[in-house]
Each structure stands twice: as structure tokens, then as C-alpha cells.
Amino acid sequence: MKPGSLLARHVAPVPTSRRWLVPMAWFILLLMLSAGMGQLEWLFRLVEPDVREVIYRRAGFFALLGQHVMVVGVASLLAVLLGVGGAIAVTRPAGRDFLPLVSQLASIGQTFPPVAVLALAVPALGFGTLPIVVALLLYGLLPIVRNTLAGIDGIDPDVHEAARGMGMTAGEVLRQVELPLAAPVIIAGIRTSVTVNIATAALGATVGASNLGDPIIAGIVNGNTAYIVQGALLIGLLAITVDSVFERLQPASQA
Structure with a gap:
């Protein structure tokens, strides 16, 4: 028996086919709508009957969807690396003094509206994708940092004592005990961060970052509600798809 195996949690397995049925259904609907938006012209004509192009x-839309996913993916990956890594560092004995500082820095990133971050970032970084990646990174750090801290600090001290009593090193305690037990809470924070940033990424269209925010901004500028509905519908479906994936990952992380 491996060290730490007595600390593992066991739940009844859920058939994989049923676990991923709902996310797959949302994903297929997202792809179908991205590919077939032009076939729904008759429907959007009901929304905007007086405009020439609806x-x-x-x-x-496929290209916009891919660019949207790329921007959110890059920003979220950086937020996870910095947020989880920073939270782990300040929960170690050597980093405890920096815990308030890390929490405050993460909170500051969320208190700044993304529009304000974009306005400050554009003069330094120029127009394009980089400013929105920076804005999403700052905006997505707080839930990841807070949940990682809560997950690790919420572990019963007796569990740590049992792990150390079995001869586990500090690194083994982190990898085999703390992270597995804190994983559901950490994943919940990542889920919140990514889902919120999927919607927030649409603001990138205002600084030249092409994504699903393009039709929304174009619709606002031109007074075309049909454009706005198309962009918002795809962003909503993308958020639901990703959220349903995380919903399936959370129970799996507890196994």
C-alpha cells in the first residue's frame, strides 16, 4: 500500500458516457450554431426586420469562436499557474508572512473593472490580444487564489500529522495529500474564473482583439440587435459548455 493511500476518498464511479453526455450536447449545439448561423437568417430577420444585413x-463565427477560446485559455492558464502557485507558496512555513500581500494583490485585480484595465494597458501594450489577456489574467486571479488558500487551509491538521507520521516529506504531503484533498475547492475557483472570463473576453473587441465580442460591438455601434444576439448567444453557449465540463470534473476530483 502506498503512503497516503489511507487518506484517499472513495465514491461510487459514474459511467463515463452519462457523465459527459450533457457537455457533449452543449458542445455540439455550439458547433452547429457557429457553422449554421447563416441558415437562421429568417429568424434574425424577425429581430431586425428593417435592416439590410442581419x-x-x-x-x-468559427474563427471568432477559436480566437475567443484561445484568449480565455491563455489568460486562464496563466491565472491558474500564478494563482495556485502563489497560494501554495504562501501556505508554506517560509511564505506565511506574504499571505496577506498575495490576497490583497489578487483582490485588487478584481476590483479594477476590465474596461479600466484595458484603458491602462493599451498605451503600454498597444491594440490587439495582449491587453485583453492581461485584463482577464488580473480579473481571474481572485477566485483561484482564494479557493486554493481555502482548500489547503481547510485540511484537518490531524491529516498532516498522520502524513508526517508515515514518513512523508513536505513535497509528498503537498502532492499526495494537500492537493488531492483541496482539488474540489481549487477546481471550483478555476471554474468561476474561467466562466466569468468567457463573458468578459468580449470586451477585447473594443481594443482590436477579434473574438465573439466583434458582433456585439458591431451591433451596438450600428444599432443592429441581431448582431448582438448572435455574439451573446455563442458566448452564452460557450460558457455553459465549459461550466458543464467543470461540473463533471469536480466529482471526479473527489474520487
């Missing part, structure tokens, strides 16, 4: 055609 389907956004300046860029393909």
Missing part, C-alpha cells in the same frame, strides 16, 4: 459576416 447576419454578421465580417468574420466567420
Whole structure:
């Protein structure tokens, strides 16, 4: 028996096919709508009967979806690396003095509206994708940092004592005990961060970052509600798809 195996939790397994059925259904609907938006012209004509063009055609929806996912993915990956890594560092004995500082820095990133971050970032970074990545990174740190701290600090001290009593090193305690037990709480924070940033990323269209925010901004500028609905619908479906994936990952992390 491996050290720390007595600390593992066991739950009844859920059939994989049923676990991922709902996320797959949302994902397929997202792809179908991205590919077939032009076929719904008759429907959007009901929304905007008086405009000449009701389907956004300046860029393909598939391309916009891919760019949206890329921006959110890069920002979220950086937020996870910095947030989880920073939270772990300040929960170690050598880093405890920096815990308030890390918490405050993460909170400051969330208190700044993304629009304000973009306004400050554009003069330094220029127009394009980089400013929105920075804004999403700062905006997404807080839930990840807070949940990682809560997950690790919430572990019963007796568990640590039992692990050390079994001869586990500090690194082994972290990898085999703390992170597995804190994983559900950490994943919940990542889930919140990513889901919120999927919607927030639409603001990138205001600084030249092409994504699903393009039709929304174009619709606002041109007074075309159909454009706004198309962008918002795809962003909403993307958020639901990703959120349903995380919902399936959380129970799995407790196994």
C-alpha cells in the first residue's frame, strides 16, 4: 500500500458516457450554431426586420469562436499557474508572512473593472490580444487564489500529522495529500474564473482583439440587435459548455 493511500476518498464511479453526455450536447449545439448561423437568417430577420444585413459576416463565427477560446485559455492558464502557485507558496512555513500581500494583490485585480484595465494597458501594450489577456489574467486571479488558500487551509491538521507520521516529506504531503484533498475547492475557483472570463473576453473587441465580442460591438455601434444576439448567444453557449465540463470534473476530483 502506498503512503497516503489511507487518506484517499472513495465514491461510487459514474459511467463515463452519462457523465459527459450533457457537455457533449452543449458542445455540439455550439458547433452547429457557429457553422449554421447563416441558415437562421429568417429568424434574425424577425429581430431586425428593417435592416439590410442581419447576419454578421465580417468574420466567420468559427474563427471568432477559436480566437475567443484561445484568449480565455491563455489568460486562464496563466491565472491558474500564478494563482495556485502563489497560494501554495504562501501556505508554506517560509511564505506565511506574504499571505496577506498575495490576497490583497489578487483582490485588487478584481476590483479594477476590465474596461479600466484595458484603458491602462493599451498605451503600454498597444491594440490587439495582449491587453485583453492581461485584463482577464488580473480579473481571474481572485477566485483561484482564494479557493486554493481555502482548500489547503481547510485540511484537518490531524491529516498532516498522520502524513508526517508515515514518513512523508513536505513535497509528498503537498502532492499526495494537500492537493488531492483541496482539488474540489481549487477546481471550483478555476471554474468561476474561467466562466466569468468567457463573458468578459468580449470586451477585447473594443481594443482590436477579434473574438465573439466583434458582433456585439458591431451591433451596438450600428444599432443592429441581431448582431448582438448572435455574439451573446455563442458566448452564452460557450460558457455553459465549459461550466458543464467543470461540473463533471469536480466529482471526479473527489474520487
